[in-house]
Amino acid sequence: MDFLRPTNWPDALAAKAEHPDAVPIAGGTDVMVELNFDQRRPPVLLDLTAVDELAEWDADDGRVRLGAGVPYSRVITELGDRLPGLAMASRTVGSPQIRNRGTVGGNLGSASPAGDAHPALLAATDTEVEAASVHGNRRVPIGDFFTGVKRHALQPDELIAAVWITPPSGPQQFSKIGTRNAMVIAVCAFGLALHPDRRTVGTGIGSAAPTPIRAGAAERFLADALDEAGLWDSRGTLPDSLTHGFGQRVQDAAAPIDDVRGSAAYRRHALDVMARRTLGWAWADYRKAA
């Protein structure tokens, strides 16, 4: 196996162009597991850890450009104020060691339906993945990025440069069910963001469909109901009918399977509960912020 270690971004893109079958490696917390278990034996490994540009984040014109190589531990410490939903999700990833190595770019590269960064990225709603090659950069809306189970929209000569996220203007929440509190792949997960500036709601469902997905009908139901009842302005108590209607529509959006981690029926039920709980927490924060 060849091992390439470019030290700058143009060289990394040139290497990917020359070796489209090269497997990029960032934190290695997914790639090394696959190599160790002999699930993958790529002809070329493309180590991106010496490309400093990938480990940077920036705020530009109200959006955060999060370099693909920024580890979860830095998302938590440096972006917890701007992107609390993503920071909450990051806190649930693996262990301190995994959070020091693992990256949001790597989570996207694996494109697992269970990736914990995905619900928060979806709930922010206009998140874009910046894909780059020697031919230039393009931005893929997060909703178009996941194309199937562990499949994504990158071309063979492309790498993920960064993720663009507009920090939601309202509270964000993340909830994950596992068989224990740490070092666990989600049985299912749910991310929620309120966008009071646009009077919209964003959601993200993890581990309950072939790809991470949004619950579009639930988002529209909640945003319209808040509007009709004047609740965006009054910040009054949420009626139970609204909370239950939201939970029901979130579970309806899922397409879960039975597997070793949980049954489809359990996942649907759990999503209903998580949707109602996260809405309650987010709404309490919204009321406090008045």
Ligand SMILES: Cc1cc2nc3c(=O)[nH]c(=O)nc-3n(C[C@H](O)[C@H](O)[C@H](O)COP(=O)(O)OP(=O)(O)OC[C@H]3O[C@@H](n4cnc5c(N)ncnc54)[C@H](O)[C@@H]3O)c2cc1C
């Ligand atoms: C013990 C353990 C616990 C874990 N717990 C969790 C958890 O709780 N939640 C969770 O979501 N995940 C978990 N994971 C999985 C893993 O940590 C995450 O998916 C992490 O985000 C992967 O990031 P990485 O930088 O290590 O990626 P890598 O392993 O380096 O790469 C992952 C994939 O992304 C591709 N890739 C990496 N960078 C790029 C790039 N710039 N452009 C294009 N492709 C790229 C790689 O080729 C590979 O296909 C766990 C893993 C372990 C070993």
